[in-house]
Amino acid sequence: MSAWWDRSxxxxxxxxxxxxxxxxxxxxCWALAIRPFILPAPSAVxxxxxSAPAYFMKHSGYTLLITFVGFIVAxxxxxxxAVGIVYxxxxxxxxxxxxxxxxxxxxxxxxxxxxIWLGTGTEPKIAISIMIAIxxxxxxxxxxxxxxxxxxxxxxxxxxxxxxxxLLKIRFPNALPSIFAGMKVAISFALVGAIxxxxxxxxxxxxxxxxxxQGNFDTPRVFVALMLLALLGTILFYMVDVAESLxxxxxxxxxxxxxDVPVVQGGL
Amino acid sequence: MADADKYIRIERLDxxxxxxxxxxxxxxxxxxxxxxxxxxSVLGPSGCxxxxxxxxxxxxxxxxxxxxxxxxxxxxxPPDNMGIVxxxxxxxxxxxxxDNVLVTAExxxxxxxxxxxxxxxxxxxxxxxEFARRFPWELSGGMRQRASICRALLVDPELLLMDxxxxxLDAMTRDELxxxxxxxxxxxxxxxxxxxxxxxxxxxLSDRVVVMSRNPGRIAEIISVDLPRPRALSVRETPEFxxxxxxxxxxxxxxxxxxxx
Numbered sequence: 001m002s003a004w005w006d007r008s009x010x011x012x013x014x015x016x017x018x019x020x021x022x023x024x025x026x027x028x029c030w031a032l033a034i035r036p037f038i039l040p041a042p043s044a045v046x047x048x049x050x051s052a053p054a055y056f057m058k059h060s061g062y063t064l065l066i067t068f069v070g071f072i073v074a075x076x077x078x079x080x081x082a083v084g085i086v087y088x089x090x091x092x093x094x095x096x097x098x099x100x101x102x103x104x105x106x107x108x109x110x111x112x113x114x115x116i117w118l119g120t121g122t123e124p125k126i127a128i129s130i131m132i133a134i135x136x137x138x139x140x141x142x143x144x145x146x147x148x149x150x151x152x153x154x155x156x157x158x159x160x161x162x163x164x165x166x167l168l169k170i171r172f173p174n175a176l177p178s179i180f181a182g183m184k185v186a187i188s189f190a191l192v193g194a195i196x197x198x199x200x201x202x203x204x205x206x207x208x209x210x211x212x213x214q215g216n217f218d219t220p221r222v223f224v225a226l227m228l229l230a231l232l233g234t235i236l237f238y239m240v241d242v243a244e245s246l247x248x249x250x251x252x253x254x255x256x257x258x259x260d261v262p263v264v265q266g267g268l
Numbered sequence: 269m270a271d272a273d274k275y276i277r278i279e280r281l282d283x284x285x286x287x288x289x290x291x292x293x294x295x296x297x298x299x300x301x302x303x304x305x306x307x308x309s310v311l312g313p314s315g316c317x318x319x320x321x322x323x324x325x326x327x328x329x330x331x332x333x334x335x336x337x338x339x340x341x342x343x344x345x346p347p348d349n350m351g352i353v354x355x356x357x358x359x360x361x362x363x364x365x366x367d368n369v370l371v372t373a374e375x376x377x378x379x380x381x382x383x384x385x386x387x388x389x390x391x392x393x394x395x396x397x398e399f400a401r402r403f404p405w406e407l408s409g410g411m412r413q414r415a416s417i418c419r420a421l422l423v424d425p426e427l428l429l430m431d432x433x434x435x436x437l438d439a440m441t442r443d444e445l446x447x448x449x450x451x452x453x454x455x456x457x458x459x460x461x462x463x464x465x466x467x468x469x470x471x472x473l474s475d476r477v478v479v480m481s482r483n484p485g486r487i488a489e490i491i492s493v494d495l496p497r498p499r500a501l502s503v504r505e506t507p508e509f510x511x512x513x514x515x516x517x518x519x520x521x522x523x524x525x526x527x528x529x
Contacts, residue, residue: 152358154328158346159375169374173362250362250403 040220045227048220056209060228063206066122066194067236070129071187077130078137078186079179083167085138086145099138107132107193111200125197125205132193133186140182144175177251180244187236195229206232275339275459276302276325276427282333283320283485293484294320298334300478300487304426305457309470310478311516313525317485318463322431325461326352338427347427351420355432357412359404359419365391366400369418376423383422390418394448410441414448421452428458432465443501446472454498468504471495471512479516481523488519 022042028034029041036044049056081099084091110131114124148171156166198207206225213221245254283295294317302308310318323329325336327346336343338350351372359368366387373383391397394414404412413433420428434442450473453460464470470477474493481488493512495503503509520526 149356149358151354151356152360154323154326155352155354155358155372156375157328158326158350158352159372160346160348161375165375169371170360173360176362248362250405252405255405 037217037219040223044220045223049224049227056224056228059204059206059209059225060232062204063191063194063198063229064232066125066129066197066205067187067190067232070126070193071133071183071190071236073126074130074133074137074186074190075179075183078134078182079141081134081138082141082145082175085142086171087163087167095138099135102131103135108196111196114197115201120201124201125194128197128200129190129193132196133190136182136185136189137179138182140178140185141175144178145171147178148174176248177244177253180240180248183240184237184244187240188233191229191233191236273303274301275304275306276300276461277337278321278325278334279336280334281321281324281331281336283317283324283329284332295324296484296486298485298487300490302459302461304459307453307460307462307473307475308478309462309464309474309476310480311464311467311470312480312485313482313520313523314465316480316482318465318480319431320485321480322352322429322461322463326350326429349426351423351425351428353413353417353420353428353430353433355435357404357409357416359412359415361404364401364403365396365407365415368404368415369422372419372422378423386424387418387422390421391415393452394418408441409437410445413437413445417449417452421458426459428460430460430462432463434469435465442466442469447501449473450498467513467516471509471516472499472501472504477512477516479519482525488523491516 026042029039034041040048081095085095086092107128111124111128114127118124118127145167152170152174153166156170161169194205195207195210198205199211202208206229209225210222213219213225248254278298278300281295281298282293285292285294298321300308310321312318320329324331325338325343327343338347341347359365360371363371366384369387369391370380370383373380388397388400391400394417396411396414396418399407399411399415404415407415413436417433420430434445437445446469453473462470462473471493477491477493479488479491480486491512495508495512517526
């Protein structure tokens with residue numbers, strides 16, 4: 001009960017800060033008579049959203065779908081890569097070299113290539129999303145799989161446990177907190193990937209709305225898309241957060257909400 | 269000696285580690301026989317290779333010379349009939365105490381359901397039955413180590429290896445666990461190899477104390493402790509007990525481990 005209260009208190013304070021920010025923004029727009037195509041007031045943004053909610057929902061849904069699929073594939077693929085890296089010297093060399101060199105290239109710059117390879121449909125967007133989101137998963141999962149007390153492994157070996165059993169019963173559960181840390185970064189990255197994909201090609205999604213509205217100098221509409229993206233990103237992040245606290249009640253970070261450290265979200 | 273007295277045979281065991289600065293000799297010429305149902309402590313200063321000896325016996329470390337056999341069979345992999353307790357309890361944070369105790373059955377591909385009554389019985393023996401459904405972090409250090417002993421005893425192994433199991437505990441908890449371990453051993457007479465750096469603990473618990481010297485690790489002397497069992501904690505204040513500990517302390521002084529002016 002008190003844990004829930006503390007958690008909701010943090011949520012409440014975030015909402016209060018947001019409300020104050022919006023209010024200041026609104027007042028400044030009126031007071032300084034800023035033209036809407038430079039910076040629309042929040043009320044104008046909301047009005048624009050209400051003028052065509054179904055339209056925005058459709059595009060949000062599309063971006064959400066891309067993000068979600070990209071994220072899920074990145075999680076599964078990233079964990080698989082990490083297991084390969086930890087268990088095979090050969091895969092460690094090959095995959096690590098590939099990942100490091102690929103990671104060195106700003107992945108946004110590769111987006112046009114995916115359009116050439118995969119067309120202008122959903123596939124290139126998912127591919128970009130996966131490519132951006134997979135790195136934090138691989139890096140954090142490798143760290144988690146490797147950070148096992150050697151004495152724990154000795155215990156398992158003394159019982160002649162197979163290496164598959166050691167993976168399943170020790171390494172993987174031990175890595176879960178790291179995997180979730182990676183997933184929290186990855187879910188935001190997957191959204192970045194989806195928007196980048198929509199910027200490069202296609203005619204659907206919030207990224208597309210932003211480009212289209214920018215061309216028409218329809219700044220309020222750009223802001224509607226931005227706010228929906230912020231909302232989407234927040235909801236996705238907290239989905240991972242809630243999944244973590246449900247799945248890892250045993251972990252140090254989950255035992256007391258007072259122990260919560262604000263998570264720094266990365267960006268590209 | 270009859271064969272029953274040579275349940276464990278360690279003959280001229282050598283263990284050399286490769287290190288970046290060249291080979292390091294951890295153990296040299298260790299020969300030791302341990303009888304079935306015997307409680308043997310290995311006592312020595314840190315770095316004398318006593319933990320290495322235990323790991324060699326458990327086949328967690330390879331040996332570079334000599335031989336080890338258990339029950340007449342040369343040790344090639346971890347022996348089937350063995351339980352280990354480490355200094356750190358290495359309980360798995362995500363499992364309840366009961367599930368932690370049962371993990372050794374799972375590792376061995378044995379049925380959990382079949383071992384659950386035994387796990388509960390062991391937890392009860394160590395006063396942990398109320399904590400079976402709790403998580404490790406909800407327990408004190410002493411309780412956690414009790415749970416890890418239960419885990420080692422789950423499959424009722426013949427041989428129990430204990431690597432400084434009470435080294436990280438406070439003095440009072442350590443006394444309690446010494447008592448409990450002795451009681452457990454009196455009841456089921458496992459063959460125990462107990463690694464420690466506490467002279468008192470070694471003499472109190474053991475039938476024989478193997479005193480080791482370091483650089484490289486060798487056996488300095490093997491001392492039979494002829495104190496009647498069961499031993500109360502107060503046995504430690506008797507003159508007989510004092511003679512054993514004084515003798516061992518003398519050995520360490522000669523080795524230069526203890527500098528007693």
